[in-house]
Amino acid sequence: MDVVLAVKNYVSRMITDAGPGMKVLLMDRETTGIVSMVYAKSEILQQEVYLFETIDSMHRDEMRHVKVISFLRPTQENIQLLCQELKSPRYGKYYLYFSHAVSKSDVKLLAESDENECVCDIHEFFADYYPIDSNHFTLNLPKCSRHFMWKPSDLTRACHGLTAVLLALKKCPMIRYQVNSDMCCQLADSVKSLISREASLFDFRRADSTPILLILDRRNDSISPLLNQWTYQAMTHELLGIKNSRVDLSKVPGISKDLNEVVLSPLQDQFYCENLYKNFGEIGASIKGLMEEFQAKTRSQQKVESIEDMKAFVENYPQFKKMSGTVAKHVTVVGELSRIVSARNLLEISECEQDVACQSDHSNALQRVRELLKKPTTNPLDALRLVALYSLRYEAHANNATTSLMDQLSSVDGRKIISAIMKYGSIGKRTNHANDFPGAISMTKKFFKGMKGVENVYTQHIPKIKDILDDLLKGKLKEANYPYAGASVMSDRPGDVIVFIVGGTTYEEVACIAAYNADNPGVRVVLGGTTVHNCSSFIDEVRSACAA
Structure with a gap:
């Protein structure tokens, strides 16, 4: 149940099956993103793949001495482009691989277009999703609903992506879904129908226990996307944004060109892999340790007094250079996170968010939200999320406080956004669980290690998915x-x-799923979704779903 390894194995098989010699990797925009998440370019170059092209590019050179590995989604547009390619081939031999099942009619079209008999192989490799880490994947399908119903093309994409995960992991599951969500019901039916139609693909050896596919609706927990985060991975996505394992740092003051965009991948970055679920204070301590290790290596590299020293330097230089890049990258990211936390007063704001979401002191929550809204340092987005959290938490209270809080928002469409969030995440759309909003919780305050004078990690909130999994198991x-x-x-x-x-x-x-897997050795949970949210993208999702 490793969604990263499954995709990496597929890509490795494509390259191996094409045999030795110079190769071109021909992809579409989606498969380019998928491959980049499991293979660094330097790593794939070592396997004689020297060129990367997109199928819709009109400016590709003719290289008849080169093999091409074509890895595409089996869309009608890609099939047409591939047919045109085969009629006037630019390369010598074609190995055609698709990320999902290809219809017999499309295979026939490709065969008829292969007039020069360039095609050596055609195969389906079910890497039709974006693997983020071993237990998390996404489809990069934001704003997929309108009026809480699927856009038809997005429903098809979600069905193909989800069934590709099942096929990659070799699972033929029983399917359960959230009954009060029409979108969950539609997707469950689509997946069930596809499994029935392609029964031979899902004919796996019976396992000791039956796997479960559980389809949930984001509307069942609108709190989690609104909260500020304090673990390294979540915090980076919240404050900087992560897209296909890449972080854009080009707007960071004084940034160097080689750090304009950095890769944060647990597959390619050992430090990130070991620290992505640690809290912000622990990251400070980890960064310090990384720098001390680097400084120690730097001092040892400076001692070049003999032939043996020179030989050792040359042998260790690639590792030294890689470590140098790792240090620079993470120091820059953590430094920018620290700057944003300070500039936006996020420690105080996050403490208030957690108390609103997890405690039951209404008068104190209202007073603290009002005070923070008045502060000039409060960012418009943080103000919006505070009002949204309060509105969701106390929607059952008959009071005019929500209206007065909306009047304090500086953004012009703040009132509309809050109304949309209320519609999106209203109590009537949530399934009943004991801790939809927990009562007073007696929490022992934790400390940010390495950050003087700052207490409370602010991890009171537990995503609703944990209770759902507990009940399921x-x-x-x-x-x-x-x-x-x-x-x-x-x-x-x-x-x-x-x-x-x-x-x-x-x-x-x-992070909750990772902890759940660690605490339950007999269970393996993989989490996926249409997209990966921070607060800004979640608000865009709500706007799309509630659009007139």
């Missing part, structure tokens, strides 16, 4: 709220669970 998840797609019902405890959130995941939920 204990056999207590109500069938009335989460029915099965089809007549079969599970009698035993599932061992593998794939959770898919229509409307997007959050990195807080990813």
Whole structure:
């Protein structure tokens, strides 16, 4: 159940099957992003892949002595472009690989277009999703709903992406879905129908326990995307944004050109892999340790007094240079996060957010939100999320406080956004669980290690997905709220669970899943969704869903 390894193995097989010799990798925009998440360019160059092209590029040179590995999504547009390519081939031999099942009619079209008999192989490799880390994937499908219904093309894409995950992991699961979500119901039916149509693809050897695919709606937990985050991965996405494992730092004051964009991938960056779920204070301590290790290596590299020293320097230089880049990258990212936290007063704001979301002191929550809204340092986005959290938390209270708080927002469309969030995440659209909003929680305050005078990590909030998983694995998840797609019902405890959130995941939920897997050795949970949210993208999602 490793979604990264599954895609990497597929790409490795494509390259291996093409055999030795110079190769070109021909992709579309989506498969380019998918491959880049599992292979660094330097790594793939070592396997004689010397050129990367896109199928829609009109300015590709003719190189008949070169093999081409074509890895495309089986869309009608790509099939047409590939047919045109085969009629006037630019390369010597073509190895055609698709990220999902290809229809017989499309295969026939390709065969008819191959007049020069250049095609050596055609195969389906189910890498039709973006693997972020071993237990998290996305489809990069933001704003997929309008009036809380699927856009038809997005429903097809979601179905193909989700079934590709199942095929890559070799799982034929029982499907459960959130009953009060039309989008979950539609997706469950689409996935079930595709599995029935392509039964031969899903004919895997029966496992000891039946896997479960659980399809949820983002509307069931609108709190998680609104909260500021304090783990390294989640915080970076919230404040800087992560897209296909890349972070744009070009707007950071005084940034050097080689750090305009950096890659944060647990597959390619050992430091990031070891620290992505650590809190901000712990990251400070980790960065300090990384720098001390680098300084020690620097001092050892400076001692070049003999032939043996010179030889050791040459042998260690690539590793030294890589470590230098790692240090520069993470020091820059953490430094920028620290600057934003200070400039936007996020420690105080986040403490208030957590208390609003997790405590039950209404008068104190209202007073603190009002005070923060009055502060000139409060960013318009932070003000908006504070009012949104309060509105969701206390929507059942008959008071005019929400209206007065909306009047304090500086943004012109703030009132519209709050109304849309209320519609999106209203109580009537959530399934009933004991801690939709927990009562007073007695929390022992934790400390940011390495940050003087700053206490409280602000991790009171627990995403709702944890309670849903607990109920599922204990056999207590109500069938009335989460029915099965089809007549079969599970009698035993599932061992593998794939959770898919229509409307997007959050990195807080990813950290929760990682901890859940660590605490439950007999269970493996993989989380995926239509997109990965921070607060800004979630607000865009809400606007799209509620658009007139």
